[in-house]
Amino acid sequence: xxxxxxxxxxxxxxxxxxxxxxxxxxxxxxxxxxxxxxxxxxxxxxxxxxxxxxxxxxxxxxxxxxxxxxxxxxxxxxxxxxxxxxxxxxxxxxxxxxxxxxxxxxxxxxxxxxxxxxxxxxxxxxxxxxxxxxx
Numbered sequence: 085x086x087x088x089x090x091x092x093x094x095x096x097x098x099x100x101x102x103x104x105x106x107x108x109x110x111x112x113x114x115x116x117x118x119x120x121x122x123x124x125x126x127x128x129x130x131x132x133x134x135x136x137x138x139x140x141x142x143x144x145x146x147x148x149x150x151x152x153x154x155x156x157x158x159x160x161x162x163x164x165x166x167x168x169x170x171x172x173x174x175x176x177x178x179x180x181x182x183x184x185x186x187x188x189x190x191x192x193x194x195x196x197x198x199x200x201x202x203x204x205x206x207x208x209x210x211x212x213x214x215x216x217x218x219x
Contacts, residue, residue: 087170088135089177095133095140097122103140107160112193128157132177134170141165144174151183156190175203 097118104110104121114120124145125131134142142161148154156178161170179188191211192200201207 085136085168087141087173089173090133090135091177091181092131093133093135095125095131095143097125099140100125100143103143103162104158104160106162106164107142107166108163108193108195109158109160113158124157130154130178130181132174132181134161134165134174136165142170142174144178146178146188148182148186150181151186154178154182154186154188156188159190171199172203 100121101110101115101118104113104115113124127147128145129148129150130144130146132144132146133140142165143158144156145158146154146156156175159171159174161174175188182188188205189208190200190205191213192205197207
């Protein structure tokens with residue numbers, strides 16, 4: 085299988101909704117609110133997508149200054165394509181676009197804790213989250 089990784093490639097809201105639903109991340113993102121999802125995609129600084137032919141199978145959505153810090157807000161891979169190194173490659177492709185000293189920060193789902201450790205991420209005990217209005 086040949087995959088192509090693209091930087092800031094056009095991705096329709098419908099395709100993004102479909103991808104998020106086909107990954108476990110769809111359970112924790114507003115996929116049923118197309119305006120919010122569009123805002124998430126339109127305002128990210130860096131989006132790397134993985135494509136199998138014309139089918140988007142993965143996404144890394146990042147908010148960054150490219151120099152000091154990058155917040156990897158979303159890393160999602162279609163469940164049918166998982167365990168093939170796509171998530172690892174999405175993180176690698178993201179890192180390639182940042183300066184070497186730029187740190188990457190993320191909030192991991194509990195079931196992904198061990199996965200991120202395999203990619204060289206270290207747990208940080210001082211992260212804080214102030215939730216927004218859920219409606």
